[in-house]
Amino acid sequence: MSYPEDVRYTREHEWARDESGIVTVGITSYATDQLGDVVFVELPKIGKRLEVGKPFGVVEAVKTVSDLFAPIEGEVVEVNEALTDNPALVNQQPFGDGWMIRIRPVRNDDVKQLLDHREYAQHVEEQHA
Amino acid sequence: MSSSTTLKRTPFHEFHVAAGAKLVDFAGFEMPVRYTGDVREHRAVREKAGLFDISHMGEFDVRGPAADVWLDRMVPNDVRGMAVGQALYTPLCRPDGGIVDDLLIYRSSDHFLLVVNASNIAKDFAWLEKHLVDGVTLTDRSDATALLAVQGPRAPQVLEGHVPAAALDLGYYRFLEGRLFGVDAIIARTGYTGEDGFELYFAPSDARTVWEGLMAAGRPHGLEPVGLGARDTLRLELGYMLYGNDIDDTTSPLEAGLGWTVKLAKPEFISRETLAKQKADGLTRKLVGLELDGRRVPRHGMAVEVAGVKTGVVTSGTFAPSLEKPIAMAYVQPEHGALGSTVDVVAGETRLPARVVRRPFYTRGSKKS
Numbered sequence: 001m002s003y004p005e006d007v008r009y010t011r012e013h014e015w016a017r018d019e020s021g022i023v024t025v026g027i028t029s030y031a032t033d034q035l036g037d038v039v040f041v042e043l044p045k046i047g048k049r050l051e052v053g054k055p056f057g058v059v060e061a062v063k064t065v066s067d068l069f070a071p072i073e074g075e076v077v078e079v080n081e082a083l084t085d086n087p088a089l090v091n092q093q094p095f096g097d098g099w100m101i102r103i104r105p106v107r108n109d110d111v112k113q114l115l116d117h118r119e120y121a122q123h124v125e126e127q128h129a
Numbered sequence: 130m131s132s133s134t135t136l137k138r139t140p141f142h143e144f145h146v147a148a149g150a151k152l153v154d155f156a157g158f159e160m161p162v163r164y165t166g167d168v169r170e171h172r173a174v175r176e177k178a179g180l181f182d183i184s185h186m187g188e189f190d191v192r193g194p195a196a197d198v199w200l201d202r203m204v205p206n207d208v209r210g211m212a213v214g215q216a217l218y219t220p221l222c223r224p225d226g227g228i229v230d231d232l233l234i235y236r237s238s239d240h241f242l243l244v245v246n247a248s249n250i251a252k253d254f255a256w257l258e259k260h261l262v263d264g265v266t267l268t269d270r271s272d273a274t275a276l277l278a279v280q281g282p283r284a285p286q287v288l289e290g291h292v293p294a295a296a297l298d299l300g301y302y303r304f305l306e307g308r309l310f311g312v313d314a315i316i317a318r319t320g321y322t323g324e325d326g327f328e329l330y331f332a333p334s335d336a337r338t339v340w341e342g343l344m345a346a347g348r349p350h351g352l353e354p355v356g357l358g359a360r361d362t363l364r365l366e367l368g369y370m371l372y373g374n375d376i377d378d379t380t381s382p383l384e385a386g387l388g389w390t391v392k393l394a395k396p397e398f399i400s401r402e403t404l405a406k407q408k409a410d411g412l413t414r415k416l417v418g419l420e421l422d423g424r425r426v427p428r429h430g431m432a433v434e435v436a437g438v439k440t441g442v443v444t445s446g447t448f449a450p451s452l453e454k455p456i457a458m459a460y461v462q463p464e465h466g467a468l469g470s471t472v473d474v475v476a477g478e479t480r481l482p483a484r485v486v487r488r489p490f491y492t493r494g495s496k497k498s
Contacts, residue, residue, distance in 0.1 A: 033151065037168045040424030040426070042425070062450065065426065
């Protein structure tokens with residue numbers, strides 16, 4: 001299994017993509033594969049301050065529920081309203097239209113501290129070992 | 130997955146892998162939880178047909194001159210009244226009314242077949258063996274039995290031409306022994322989905338013949354393989370029990386709404402005294418159906434409250450694909466369980482308002498009655 005090279009990853013299966021100082025966050029294809037069909041995504045309000053590793057939302061799938069964990073410290077500047085009517089986007093395009101929130105980071109370099117695609121692929125492998 | 134080396138596999142394992150199924154540990158078996166997606170597989174069963182590998186379930190053979198009298202004493206439902214070729218759903222109860230397991234009993238001309246939950250095979254066998262009497266033999270046939278279910282409104286069309294014509298005329302909870310794709314099988318009109326369909330028992334050595342036969346015969350009818358994920362949403366829409374979630378050794382069939390399986394008119398069966406007393410004294414809790422607005426889903430173990438005071442606990446919950454809303458089952462105090470009552474499900478910091486509704490939640494299935 002390979003994962004996109006232009007994003008960074010957490011061990012909890014979120015991804016983060018730095019786009020000119022604003023960081024877009026979603027969950028990985030591995031996460032959606034584990035969850036099954038997503039039926040609801042509870043997202044924070046714009047302006048909410050996020051702390052690293054703390055829950056910022058909830059993903060409800062048919063079979064299970066999972067917290068979403070903040071990959072970096074920052075402020076929520078946008079949430080993906082499209083998920084309200086169409087949560088299946090998370091399954092269909094986890095790294096694209098299924099994104100969840102955009103964050104203005106406290107420190108621009110924080111994203112680079114996360115796992116790269118190779119490290120993440122290895123992390124997923126190890127979870128299956 | 131190296132952990133899978135300790136898991137048992139069904140005779141259909143290679144077909145699940147080839148179909149790209151996500152496999153999980155279920156009751157010690159490596160089982161397909163989904164192939165393409167829970168909702169898609171669920172809809173395939175409601176609208177067309179689905180193929181389930183449920184070979185993890187256990188099968189016991191009960192025979193001997195005293196088999197019917199003995200079985201009738203072991204379970205609350207009416208075994209002696211069964212006709213040959215009939216199937217019966219029943220709990221298996223402890224003297225205190227707790228449910229050891231829920232099972233299907235099939236009556237053949239010279240023996241009974243018991244089909245039990247995979248997680249309970251060892252426990253059930255030990256329980257039955259402990260109570261065994263002269264004139265009855267009990268044999269565990271689990272490893273010698275492959276079991277597939279074909280469920281959905283088009284299930285009869287999938288099987289047409291590959292089973293005896295009489296099999297397609299079977300009523301619900303009836304079965305026959307005959308040829309299935311040329312191999313010996315038990316063909317039963319039973320299921321766990323609320324749809325028309327069949328459960329098919331045969332030798333593991335015939336697994337390829339039957340799986341490939343069904344997939345080929347089913348293709349024009351939209352047959353898809355279906356995993357345990359959709360099996361759970363399908364059964365929950367009907368309000369069917371899942372052992373270990375909704376019922377267990379500490380719940381009674383009366384509390385679970387299985388009173389129709391408890392024949393107190395029978396003079397004797399294990400648990401009769403307790404259940405008769407429970408019925409006379411009234412229940413302290415009962416299993417109810419819950420329906421919710423929004424999309425947050427109640428889950429097993431969440432507390433249920435009325436006006437901030439705990440009244441019970443959720444046993445099963447899901448987002449119901451056919452109803453497009455969250456549903457759940459929960460044990461609550463009887464005074465809070467009337468149809469139309471409102472309760473709150475405690476989901477972390479959030480309270481999810483829920484209404485008590487009639488089970489089954491889904492009533493449009495193609496199941497024969």
